[in-house]
Structures are given as structure tokens and as C-alpha cells.
Amino acid sequence: MSFMPISLNLKDKPVVIIGGGNIAERKVIKIVSHGAKLTVVSPQLSEKLAELVENQSVQWIQSVYKKVYLDQAFLIIAATNDPEVNLSVYQDRKPNQLITIVDQPELSDFHMVSTLQRGKLTISVSTEGASPMLAKKIVNQLSEEYGQEYEDYVEFLRESRRQIIENIRDKKVCRQFLTELIADDVIYHSEREIWFKNRMQQYIDMQHEQ
Numbered sequence: 001m002s003f004m005p006i007s008l009n010l011k012d013k014p015v016v017i018i019g020g021g022n023i024a025e026r027k028v029i030k031i032v033s034h035g036a037k038l039t040v041v042s043p044q045l046s047e048k049l050a051e052l053v054e055n056q057s058v059q060w061i062q063s064v065y066k067k068v069y070l071d072q073a074f075l076i077i078a079a080t081n082d083p084e085v086n087l088s089v090y091q092d093r094k095p096n097q098l099i100t101i102v103d104q105p106e107l108s109d110f111h112m113v114s115t116l117q118r119g120k121l122t123i124s125v126s127t128e129g130a131s132p133m134l135a136k137k138i139v140n141q142l143s144e145e146y147g148q149e150y151e152d153y154v155e156f157l158r159e160s161r162r163q164i165i166e167n168i169r170d171k172k173v174c175r176q177f178l179t180e181l182i183a184d185d186v187i188y189h190s191e192r193e194i195w196f197k198n199r200m201q202q203y204i205d206m207q208h209e210q
């Protein structure tokens with residue numbers, strides 16, 4: 001079996017995590033940063049999770065696991081330290097609910113991946129549970145090649161692409177210009193906005209001459 005990587009928009013989506021320990025904490029911090037509506041079900045919470053509950057970033061149901069808590073969930077994470085409880089969460093889920101069981105990668109519908117974020121650029125690495133540490137190591141290596149400068153660069157690409165599509169009618173020319181934008185010397189160009197403006201003018205002039 002192989003897992004297909006996709007990017008999820010979790011804004012305001014209900015996510016339920018069973019268990020409030022170290023592993024739940026790591027998952028919660030990532031999920032909250034993507035705007036999900038998170039509920040943690042657990043008799044106890046780690047210190048950091050308690051802080052998130054305190055500042056209302058996360059809702060806490062102070063209880064042991066019960067099936068009813070899964071009702072509204074879009075995603076479910078079974079993250080207790082009791083394999084039997086994690087397994088019942090798995091068995092109780094509805095067919096349209098996606099679940100991760102932190103101690104059973106092969107039963108899970110999805111895995112959290114190791115990611116490098118540079119603004120709108122996301123690089124994700126997965127080993128499907130074979131070695132999360134290797135995933136992390138590869139991300140660390142990539143973080144040197146794709147430094148902070150990519151955040152501004154990808155913003156520049158987004159805006160430039162919008163302008164190109166708006167102003168250049170010929171699809172082939174459009175593609176040629178878009179390809180020029182991803183050359184290495186553009187990434188590190190100190191005055192790339194000016195370069196882009198001039199280049200755009202050249203393309204527009206060529207368009208008028210035809």
C-alpha cells in the first residue's frame with residue numbers, strides 16, 4: 001500500500017485528538033497552526049496542552065475516551081498510551097472519518113508528515129512510519145538548500161504569475177516567461193521586481209509588434 005500526499009485546508013474543520021500527552025502535544029501544535037477547531041479528550045493534559053486550553057486555542061473534554069466524542073470529527077488522532085483504547089477509537093470511527101493511530105501506522109488512514117515551510121512553499125517528507133527520524137533528517141538537510149529567502153521569492157512568483165496571465169495572451173509565450181522566473185539567478189536577484197517589470201514591458205511590446 002502507498003499513501004498519496006495531499007495538502008488539506010483545515011481552517012475551522014473539527015479535529016478530535018484522544019490523549020493529552022507528549023505525542024498528542026506535538027500533533028496539536030501543528031494542527032492548531034493550520035486553523036482547525038481542535039478538541040482534546042483526555043483525563044490529563046501535558047503542560048503545553050494545558051496552556052493551549054487556557055488561552056482557548058484548544059477545547060478540552062476532561063474524560064476518558066467515549067465513542068460519542070468522535071461524532072463531529074473530520075480528522076481523528078488516537079494518541080493515548082493505551083494500545084487497546086487507540087484500537088477502539090479506530091473501530092468506532094465512521095467510514096468517512098480519517099484517522100491516525102499513533103502506535104499503528106499500518107492501520108492509519110493518514111500520517112502526519114515532516115515539513116519544511118517557507119511561506120507558501122511546503123516541502124513534505126514521509127516514510128509512511130518506517131522511520132520518522134529519517135524524515136526529519138531529510139527535512140533538516142533540505143532546509144539548508146531552501147532557505148528563508150524562498151518565502152519572499154514564492155510571493156514574488158505568485159504576484160508575477162498573476163500579472164503574466166493577465167497581460168500575455170499567447171499561451172506559449174506565457175509559459176516561456178513563467179519558466180524564466182524559476183531560474184536560479186532570479187531567486188537571488190537583488191532587484192528582481194525591476195527586472196520583472198522591464199521583462200514584462202519587452203513581452204508586451206513584442207505582442208503589439210505582431
Ligand SMILES: C[C@@]1(CC(=O)O)C2=NC(=C\c3[nH]c(c(CCC(=O)O)c3CC(=O)O)Cc3[nH]c(c(CC(=O)O)c3CCC(=O)O)/C=C3\N/C(=C\2)[C@@H](CCC(=O)O)[C@]3(C)CC(=O)O)/[C@H]1CCC(=O)O
Nearest residue numbers: 102103105111112113114126127128129130131132135136
Ligand atoms: C513526521 C512526524 C510528524 C509529527 O509527529 O508531527 C512524525 N513523527 C515525527 C517524529 C518522531 N516520531 C517518533 C520519533 C522517535 C524516534 C523513532 O522511534 O523513530 C520521532 C523523532 C523525533 O521526535 O524527533 C516515534 C514514532 N513515530 C511513530 C511511531 C509509531 C510506530 O512506528 O509504530 C513511533 C515510535 C513510537 C514508539 O514505539 O516509541 C509514528 C508516526 N510518526 C509520524 C510522524 C507518522 C509517520 C511519518 C513518517 O514516517 O514519515 C506516524 C506513522 C503516525 C503519525 O503520528 O502521524 C515527526 C517528524 C519530526 C519533525 O518533523 O519534527
Ligand SMILES: NC(=O)c1ccc[n+]([C@@H]2O[C@H](COP(=O)([O-])OP(=O)(O)OC[C@H]3O[C@@H](n4cnc5c(N)ncnc54)[C@H](O)[C@@H]3O)[C@@H](O)[C@H]2O)c1
Nearest residue numbers: 019020021022023024042043044064065080081085102103
Ligand atoms: N506517532 C508518533 O510520532 C509517536 C512517537 C512516540 C510514541 N508514540 C506512541 O504514542 C503513545 C503515546 O505517547 P505519549 O508520549 O504521548 O504518552 P503519554 O503517557 O505522555 O500520554 C498519554 C496520554 O493519554 C491519555 N490517556 C490514557 N488513557 C486514556 C483514555 N482511556 N482516554 C483518553 N486519554 C487517555 C493520558 O491521560 C495521557 O494524556 C505511546 O504509547 C507510543 O506508542 C507515537
